[in-house]
Amino acid sequence: MTSRPVTRIDAKVAALSAEGRPALVTFVTAGDPDYDTSLAILKALPKAGADIVEFGMPFSDPMAEGPPIQASTLRALKAGQTMARTLQMVRDFRADDATTPVVLMGYYNPIYSYGVERFLADAKAAGVDGLIIVDLPPEEDDELCIPALEAGVSFIRLATPTTDDKRLPAVLANTSGFVYYVSITGITGTASADPTRVADAVARIKRHTDLPVMVGFGVRTGEQARAIAAAADGAVVGSALVNAVRDSLEDGRATARTVPAVTGLVEELAAGVRAASRAG
Template sequence: MNHDTGRIAHRFAKLRAEGRAGLVTFITAGDPDLETCRTILDGLPDAGADLIELGLPFSDPMADGPAIQAASLRALNGGMTTRKVLDLVRGFRAKDGATPIILMGYYNPIHAYGVNHFLADAVEAGVDGLIIVDLPPEEDEELCIPALKAGVNFIRLATPTTDDQRLPVVLQNTSGFVYYVSIAGITGTASADNTAVGAAVGRLKRHTDLPVAVGFGIKTPDQAANIARIADAAVVGSAIVTRIADGIDAEGKARPGLAEDVLGFVRELSAGVRKARI
């Protein structure tokens, strides 16, 4: 089942035409506050983000490391809700009709919202894809199949422990791209080994025609460039979220210049990705 006619497919086609990999950036919706988050989100395309992952804040993000857990907590404490996340996307879409937005998170907030209601509102807001880390392929009827029917890409994670027997099951209803988690464990901890990542990307490519994005453990422009030489996109999350956290004062408020600093860091990452294959 392949629903690759939307913004994600168009963006990867454009990247292929340009002969380069993409930069996928992750921020948590509502972190550190709604206004600062909106400024960062709206500025990401100009800073060089080719695709954007927007984290759905959740009180128990078990696959995430301390940086993204803290970001989720900041957003929730600031009053962030699933409805407000969709409003953020809607506002972004009014200014940018091309950059794909993927919501990343856990099933609980979507289940609480109501699957069909959520999908209808997500499509209307301009969401292109979902990465839901706690729904295995065995649960595809819950959200994956309805999402595909609604025209929303369902992006799956593959990991170093996903063997050849498991891989076809993981890829069965995957669309948009495959997100390869380059290290075993939680986000934002170790860094990836490029040789191992290269072999893993090659293995995934034997099983699917979908683009392969690689994330977890990419913290610097040089590391992003290394991944951009072997994958279709490099995903940077915890390093950006940490940069946001570094710009917050003791009261938890955004210091002046936080958004500009974060977008400056994204520009550096983008420059690394763009020069990787030159």
């Protein structure tokens, strides 16, 4: 492929590498539990210690997600979240933050419904840096991956414990930004990651690519983040943050505890990740 411009993801990864520390990547669902609260959470994440923020694009059939993220998606949809509102949320975030990488994560159906060309143009203009689309395999790269790369938006691929050395080259072929290693099999939010197995898997993936490897699924606490970050280029946390939102609600609505509940956990996770760099 031809060379592409340096993205916010590339710049952040390079800066963290220069510091000698792993990244903390945080996931929350756009529009959960409502637009204003969700935007407040998004804006607070970098200040709390998140290096890269992932925003879930609500979809009515999030088949790869466990109950926490499924529930957050339903809350967001009930509150009126749409693709257009998710892109507007990124624009609102960018009004105050020009540097933190923003990755949209979700499924192809809402993008297809919005229109691929229109979506990529609007996402790029809004300030989106990357996409993680869990239900588009490499065989479907012409659908979205290649157009995204041509538009200057990174396409981040998932690798799993079942992605063997024969499959990895196809998975990595058009991947950019970073590789997201799913540390456990199954749906999100259901088990804890094994740092030893993660370290072995990261080493195997790195034999195939120079891209950083971020590890998610099964990371809920600062100590778990430290252990995983020590074995990888970064830790990704989603279900625990979504649960923090859920547990702060009253009758499904945000309270004064909602934003602090998320940022408090992010601060703990960030401390764990930074401890990993000192340990290394």
